[in-house]
Amino acid sequence: MGKTVAQKIFDAHEVACPGAGVRVISLDRVFCHEITTPIAINDLVAIGRDRVFDPDKIKAVIDHVSPAKDSKTAEQGKTLRDWARRQRIKDFFDIGENGVCHAIFPEKGFVRPGYTIIMGDSHTCTHGAFGAFAAGVGTTDLEVGILKGVCAMREPKTIKVVLNNSLRPGVYAKDAILYIISKLTVNGATDQVIEFTGQAVSELSMEGRMTICNMAIEAGATCGICYPDMVTVDYLWPFISGDYKDKEAALADYAKFLPDADAEYTRILEIDAAGIEPVATINYKPDQVRTVRELEGTKVDQIYIGSCTNGRIEDLRVAAQVIRGKKIAPGVRAILSPATPLVYKQALKEGLIADFMEAGFCVTNPTCGACLGMSNGVLASGEVCASTTNRNFNGRMGKGGMIHLMSPATAAATAIAGHIINSELFK
Amino acid sequence: MKNFNGKILFLDRSDINTDEIIPAKYLTESQKAALKPYCLEDLILDGFDSKKDLEDKSVIITRANFGCGSSREHAPWALECNGINLVIAENFARIFRQNMFNCGMLAISLAPEVIDGLFKDFAGNEASLEVDLDAKKFTVTGSGKTATVDFTVGDFDLDLVKAGGWVSYADSRY
Numbered sequence: 001m002g003k004t005v006a007q008k009i010f011d012a013h014e015v016a017c018p019g020a021g022v023r024v025i026s027l028d029r030v031f032c033h034e035i036t037t038p039i040a041i042n043d044l045v046a047i048g049r050d051r052v053f054d055p056d057k058i059k060a061v062i063d064h065v066s067p068a069k070d071s072k073t074a075e076q077g078k079t080l081r082d083w084a085r086r087q088r089i090k091d092f093f094d095i096g097e098n099g100v101c102h103a104i105f106p107e108k109g110f111v112r113p114g115y116t117i118i119m120g121d122s123h124t125c126t127h128g129a130f131g132a133f134a135a136g137v138g139t140t141d142l143e144v145g146i147l148k149g150v151c152a153m154r155e156p157k158t159i160k161v162v163l164n165n166s167l168r169p170g171v172y173a174k175d176a177i178l179y180i181i182s183k184l185t186v187n188g189a190t191d192q193v194i195e196f197t198g199q200a201v202s203e204l205s206m207e208g209r210m211t212i213c214n215m216a217i218e219a220g221a222t223c224g225i226c227y228p229d230m231v232t233v234d235y236l237w238p239f240i241s242g243d244y245k246d247k248e249a250a251l252a253d254y255a256k257f258l259p260d261a262d263a264e265y266t267r268i269l270e271i272d273a274a275g276i277e278p279v280a281t282i283n284y285k286p287d288q289v290r291t292v293r294e295l296e297g298t299k300v301d302q303i304y305i306g307s308c309t310n311g312r313i314e315d316l317r318v319a320a321q322v323i324r325g326k327k328i329a330p331g332v333r334a335i336l337s338p339a340t341p342l343v344y345k346q347a348l349k350e351g352l353i354a355d356f357m358e359a360g361f362c363v364t365n366p367t368c369g370a371c372l373g374m375s376n377g378v379l380a381s382g383e384v385c386a387s388t389t390n391r392n393f394n395g396r397m398g399k400g401g402m403i404h405l406m407s408p409a410t411a412a413a414t415a416i417a418g419h420i421i422n423s424e425l426f427k
Numbered sequence: 428m429k430n431f432n433g434k435i436l437f438l439d440r441s442d443i444n445t446d447e448i449i450p451a452k453y454l455t456e457s458q459k460a461a462l463k464p465y466c467l468e469d470l471i472l473d474g475f476d477s478k479k480d481l482e483d484k485s486v487i488i489t490r491a492n493f494g495c496g497s498s499r500e501h502a503p504w505a506l507e508c509n510g511i512n513l514v515i516a517e518n519f520a521r522i523f524r525q526n527m528f529n530c531g532m533l534a535i536s537l538a539p540e541v542i543d544g545l546f547k548d549f550a551g552n553e554a555s556l557e558v559d560l561d562a563k564k565f566t567v568t569g570s571g572k573t574a575t576v577d578f579t580v581g582d583f584d585l586d587l588v589k590a591g592g593w594v595s596y597a598d599s600r601y
Contacts (some may be wrong), residue, residue, distance in 0.1 A: 016600065019583030024601065035454050038500065039506070042457070043594070047474035072455035079457075122498040122522060138526035140593050148601045150594070152583065154521075186442055187492035191521050220495065222521055284471070285442060372451040372497075393446040393496060395469040 002260025005225050006193040008154035009133040009257060010110035013116050015150050021102060023300050024152045028115040028132075029055075030145040032060040033101050035121030038079035040143035052087045053149035059110055060084050061093040063101050066367045084351035099340025099366035102126040102214065102308035106206070107340055109239030113228040113254040118145050121362045123218045123308050123390065124223075129209035130236070131228035131257050133193070136217060141270075148347075155220065156192045159184070160265045163200035165274040170424040172278075172318065173208035174310060174388065176200065177215045179276045182289035192218030192266060195259065200273030201226055206235040207314040214309045218286040228254040278422055280406035284394045292410055295420045301383040303334040303415040304397075305408050307371045311339030313346050315408040320352040322412035322426045328360040329418025335377045337364045359415070373397045386414040428589060431533055431558040433485025435567070436511070437550035440472050443489060444496035445523060449496070449505040459504040466505035485597065486556045487514045488495040488545055494523025503527050513558065515565075517542050528584045529593040532560070535565075535578045548553050560588070 003011070013025040030053075037060070044050050052058055059081055068074035077094075084092035093104060102123050105111060113131035117124060120142040127134035128393045137151065145151050161180055167173075184194075194216050201209065208228045210285030216224030226232075230253070233240075233247045244250040278292040294384035305311070305319050314336060328334045343368060347353045353363055371389040373396055377386055381400025388411050392403040406414070409423035416426060447470045449462055454529040455464055467477040487493075487506070494502060503526045506514070512532045517539050519527075527534040545567060554569025566575045582589075590596040 018600075019581055019586065021581065022583040038457060039459070047594070047598075049598070070455070072457070075457060076455060120498055120500075122496065124498075136498040138498055138503075138522060138529060140500060140526065140529035144593055144597045144601075148597055150597065150601050152525075156572055186495060187520070189516065190492065190518065220492070220520060310514075372446075374451055374454070390498060391446070394442050394471050395450055396446050399450070399469065 001264050002156040002262035004156070004193070004259045004263045004265070005065065005131065005195055005257055006158055006223065008134050009114055009116060010156060012114065014228065018152060021155050024150050025116050025154060027118060027145055027149050027151055028057060029099060029110060029117040030058045030126065030142070031105055031117065032058060032080065032142070033064055033077040034062045034080040035064045035120060036139050036142060038076050038300060040106040040139045041083045043143055044147060049147055052089070052146050055088045055090070057149065058089050058146065059105055060089055061098050061101050061104060062095065063098055064368045065375050066098055066365065067095055072117060091235045095327040097341055100308045100311060100368050102210070103312055103339035103343065106130065106210065107342055108121045109236060114231065114257040117152050118142065122217045123214050125215040125221060126210050126308055128216065128223040129206060130215040130227040130232055131225060131254060133223055136221050148238060150262055154191055156193045157191065158195055159189055160195045160197065160268045162268065162270045163196065163198035163271035163273040164270060165199055165272055166203055167273045167276060169202050170278065170409065171276055172407040172409060173204055173211040175276055175279050176273060177212045178279045178281065178286070178405060180271065181215060181219045181287050182350045184219040186218065186287045187220040187284050189216065192221055193223045193225055194219070195225050197227060198273070202229060205308040205314055206231060206251050207312040210312070211309055215286070218390060223253055225256055278407065278410050279409060280404045280420060281392045282404065284392055286390070286392055292420060292422045295404070296422065298404065298420040299384065300332060300404070300414055300419065302376055302377065302379060302385040303332060303368050303411050304385055305411050306337030306339060307368065308339065309390045310408050311337055311343065313343045315388065316343065316347045316352050319408040319412035320355045322409055322423050323356045323359040326359055326416050328415045332415060332418050334360045334361045334415040335364060335370060337369065337376065338366055340366050370397060386411050386420060428591070429531055430485065431513040433555055434478060434483050435486045435488055435549065435554045435556050436484040437546060438472060438489040439546060439550065441490040442495055443470065445494055445499050445502040446496055448494065448502040449534050449601045454499060454501055460508050462501055462505040468507050481509050485510055485513065487511055488542065489514065489516045490542065491517040493519050495520040498522045499531065500530070503532055507532060517543055528587040531588055531590070531592040533588055535580065537576065537578060538546045541576060545574065548574060559566045
């Protein structure tokens with residue numbers, strides 16, 4: 001029987017089999033942020049193990065609350081900052097050069113096909129867009145990862161999702177993944193990896209693929225994976241050009257992490273991408289999805305464009321196209337958080353930031369803030385937010401608040417109309 | 428090993444997520460014990476009062492996909508500092524389940540009909556549970572009834588529980 005992507009990556013990283021169905025794998029990357037890492041750092045200090053397995057394989061960023069909003073978040077930042085300095089972690093991104101972890105780490109070229117990656121953040125599955133095995137973990141797994149460079153994982157089973165044909169104009173990666181989650185349900189992929197493939201996936205940019213893989217966890221998946229192709233190699237080329245004589249050679253090397261033709265899947269879900277239309281979530285679970293048509297007219301109080309799901313330059317371009325030359329509706333407020341400084345600078349250069357500000361958006365620095373209700377756009381009780389983020393859980397963006405997840409295009413159109421509406425009406 | 432015996436809190440809902448177990452605004456706490464008063468604060472469940480219903484409880488019995496969402500280990504920590512080291516459910520989100528075992532806590536998955544039986548026989552009245560980890564059985568007592576249930580737990584997961592968690596397990600091996 002052939003092997004899936006995750007099985008091949010596990011085989012290449014196996015350290016031990018500590019029990020039936022479990023493997024301890026070596027890690028190529030341990031990513032860290034200031035919310036889940038400080039308790040691991042403090043514990044390592046407390047048990048006399050204040051060291052790291054390899055400072056070059058650990059990357060750290062302050063992103064969840066940035067700049068610090070109070071003494072407690074300042075302490076978390078300080079703990080991470082002092083530790084990065086003490087452990088000689090040179091890839092540490094502090095205020096001024098920091099961005100949302102799952103946007104900035106790929107942008108810096110830290111992710112490669114076939115890599116194993118953990119982070120104390122559930123949306124670590126984003127990095128599977130590069131053909132890597134990337135899993136969110138808790139603080140204890142993170143602590144052992146930092147100290148030993150290993151992690152224990154159950155043997156990966158895999159679901160294959162095939163997006164046949166092309167997405168229609170005005171339909172985006174976010175619509176596709178929300179639709180897929182509605183089919184899989186919130187625990188339909190628990191303990192499994194999802195391989196995303198098919199024509200519509202190969203037509204996506206790396207940004208679009210990251211949007212898709214980012215939300216694999218919302219179906220319970222350990223990781224979402226896209227197969228490395230020339231789009232992947234083009235994105236990575238500035239970082240790998242010294243390692244390969246040409247792009248074809250890189251592609252040929254990465255092919256060792258493609259699945260075998262006879263790989264075993266627990267489920268194969270075939271979807272006609274051309275049949276997907278713009279969608280948004282309702283209620284408090286990300287698998288509760290309705291078409292934008294059905295939701296048209298739903299009033300909102302706040303629009304939020306940003307996050308590790310949809311705060312990249314492509315997302316800002318799409319949204320700017322909708323709002324350019326228009327004003328947000330009276331009575332709504334709109335927030336844009338470019339996910340990284342590079343995204344922010346590029347958006348400035350292209351005039352997108354001016355478009356958003358002219359329309360009435362508040363433009364914040366890169367941070368996770370509002371997405372999880374920690375800063376920069378927390379909702380009041382009873383308020384409704386049209387958001388490009390990834391979770392619509394009760395209280396997620398603020399106690400008593402309610403979230404409709406949607407694409408940047410739909411969020412932008414919603415800002416102009418003041419209620420949920422299809423972005424195509426504004427073109 | 429941690430304590431797994433005691434009074435049961437029944438939470439009759441699926442997909443209870445980690446934001447409900449401990450909202451993100453409390454993730455700025457640097458001491459686990461500080462999470463205690465906020466556990467399950469945002470849970471949507473008719474009649475549930477996190478201020479009263481956690482009192483004296485040691486075990487949670489609930490439905491499917493418990494602990495979905497965020498990777499925050501603050502969720503099991505919030506349970507732990509309320510004296511709850513055992514959650515029994517139809518199934519768990521992967522990261523939450525691993526976090527439980529990594530902390531030396533116990534997450535037991537049971538078939539939906541077994542969970543349903545426990546709800547029918549014991550929910551709504553005071554009930555308590557006693558675990559025999561070596562025999563992989565637990566006994567529930569309440570309302571004049573008793574039920575003994577077999578469960579499975581992976582060898583590795585059991586090793587983590589006995590070692591007191593993943594840090595002490597890994598430290599001596601890798």
